[in-house]
Every structure is written in C-alpha cells, then in structure tokens.
Amino acid sequence: MLPMPDEINPTGRRELDTDKSVLLFLTESGGPSEVALVADIERQFEDANEVDDALGRLERAGLVHRFDDRRLVLATRPAIVAGEIYDHAF
Numbered sequence: 001m002l003p004m005p006d007e008i009n010p011t012g013r014r015e016l017d018t019d020k021s022v023l024l025f026l027t028e029s030g031g032p033s034e035v036a037l038v039a040d041i042e043r044q045f046e047d048a049n050e051v052d053d054a055l056g057r058l059e060r061a062g063l064v065h066r067f068d069d070r071r072l073v074l075a076t077r078p079a080i081v082a083g084e085i086y087d088h089a090f
Contacts, residue, residue, distance in 0.1 A: 010022075015057070021045070021053045023063060026075040027046040034048050035067075 025044060026036055037054065042048040052085065055073060057066040063079040075083075 015054070018045070018050050019055045019057055022051060023058060023075065024065065024083070026073065027080055035072050038066075038071050038073055041073065044049060 022041060022045075024032060025041060026034075037053070041055075045051050055066065055070075058079075059066055063076055063082075065074045065076060067074070070087045
C-alpha cells in the first residue's frame with residue numbers, strides 16, 4: 001500500500017514533485033506525440049541526475065518511453081490521458 005501524502009518523507013516528496021514536473025513538461029510541451037530530448041528536459045531543471053531518476057521512475061510506471069540510447073523520451077498515451085483528466089478536474 002502506498003503511504004498517504006502526509007506520510008511521505010521529504011526525499012519522497014521531492015521525487016514525486018520532480019516526477020510530476022517532468023511529466024507535465026512532456027505532456028504540455030508540444031502535444032501528445034512530441035518527442036523530447038532528454039538534454040532539453042535537463043536544462044529546465046537544476047539537477048540532471050534528478051531528471052534521469054524521474055525518467056527512470058516514470059518509465060518503470062509505464063508513463064514514458066525512452067529511445068535512441070535513452071536520449072529521446074515520449075509520454076505514453078496513458079500519461080497523456082491522465083494529464084487531460086487532471087486538467088479538466090481542476
């Protein structure tokens with residue numbers, strides 16, 4: 001079972017925030033089929049390692065695909081639909 005949001009430690013909270021920011025960047029940057037360079041994503045954040053870790057977590061969750069020796073990334077259809085649902089909910 002996942003912990004409740006108020007039970008997440010500061011490191012876990014930072015990871016969730018980074019994951020969310022990276023996913024939002026991918027789903028809002030150019031549309032559902034836009035492939036992004038990992039280097040471009042890293043330039044948007046202070047720590048390239050945090051971006052790489054976030055992309056790894058998102059990939060394992062099935063929310064992104066990485067290609068070309070992991071230099072390109074694409075949000076999956078489930079990630080895009082979830083983003084659309086989230087946008088319309090708030």
